[in-house]
Amino acid sequence: MLEAVGVGSLEALFASVPQKHRLQRALAVPAAASEQELLGELSALAARNAHHASHDWFLGAGSYAHFIPSAVDAIASRSEFYTAYTPYQAEISQGTLQAIFEWQTMICGLTGLEVSNASMYDGASATAEAALMAMRITHRNKIVLADSVHPHYREVVETYLDGLDARIVAAPRAPDGRTAPLAGLVDAETACVVLQQPNFWGAIEDVAAAAAAARAQGAKLVVVVSEALSLALLRPPGSLGADIVCGEAQSFGVPIGLGGPNLGFMATRMSFVRNLPGRLVGQTVDGEGRRGFVLTLSTREQHIRRERATSNICTNQGLCLLMATVYLSLLGRVGLRRLAERNLAKAEYAKARVRATPGLTLPFTAPTFNEFVVGVRGDAQAALARALEAGIMGGLDLAPHAPEIGSAVLVCATELATREAIDRLVAALAGGRP
């Protein structure tokens, strides 16, 4: 290599680096380990992690611990799916295209809307894309963004809109945990209202009222969902007047990873399809009249429209989408609803225990799904440390996000939570012996 770049020696290559900036001794690193030694060391390190298999898990806040049937991985790992590239060539991509089409169909059913794209990076970027889409549809530039939208999502929206001629106005929280009535915030400049359902505090928002407030001013309503399982139980936002429903579908068979990959989704009304970002799969017939699937309406996309595409910063999450499609197919319509009911029952049991426990409070009164805020006495970090000591990941300390409600923890109870674990969590948060 030295010869190829035209220097005679390593010393000659570094000649321009002054001596005083060079390390004059060998690097102080241990000798190379064998594979067996290395795996032993890494396994010991990994064992120090807390995760939902090692701990009782009550941390949600955007990433949700759910049971994943073994068939999800088994099917998603088939190399026909696993190694497939973007299905630009329909003749050789029918499997991938059909999986995406079925995903789109299921997302339409869950959201109550007419057309879904082939997924997006994650809930946060999908939210930002929805705001941009509403600006394109309305030719307006003001975004009314509820404070109760996930704080990370709000940061991503701010990042995406930075540098554009756009203005973000915050919609504050009401005392019951929901977003305060929007009248007065929405005006003739407003492109959209962005509301999360259930919101970051777990509260179930009044989507119909928000839709009416938006519609009265010709603005669109974007409903963001970070716990997609809630869609199996709550009325579909599209049927309540939402124009765009987007969010995070990691709950559908995608394991919690440190930073992802996650699975964004996005659906809207057919009349807005030309403004929808991202890939879209359609059903058609081939020359012999047989059913087939193709990428459709690609003229919105950057490989054709270049800088005037609906988005230049999105793609679909092929593999996670496949896992979610398999997961939803395995559970089915009834199974998914039963699972959601079980989540609700676990959370309601936990709330009842909290209500009955001195020292703990439920600061918000709005109805919830599987996540809710618990007020604790003293320091929330200390309460979470007590829980961790007892083998429990107790939730998210809300001090950085909502200091005004005092010491509080965001707690999520999914189907993985046992009654016994919930009882121990409540005891640990209250400060008693777990």
Place this chain on the structure above:
Amino acid sequence: MADYEIPDDLSFTHEDEWVRREGNNLVVGVTDYAQQQLGDIVYVELPPVGSLVSKGDPFGVIESVKAVSDLYAPVSGEVVDVNTDLAEHPEAVNEDCYGDGWMIAIAITSEDELESLMDVPAYRQHVDDRSD
């Protein structure tokens, strides 16, 4: 050689748009040559009334079964009228490009800009140059 209709009372751009003077406004559409080249039109995206366009900049999009193209403003000015029927009936561009297929009306801000438009002989030459 294919036959393209080029009405006498219109002016034209290099991007195959026609313009018709109506008082202080210019009505804009695409020519017969353009619609024949594009084929079946499936979608036309136009700006809202009140938006400002600049001569030579894209003001909308026309999409056919085989291509998607930008529409370029023939002059600068404010959009004072938009053919909203095209959202539901884009095929009007194929059927009647100089009539029902009109797209927008622009209030002219500079008479000088009109000088760069082509008359019928010049546009016919522009079409012939690209035809077999």
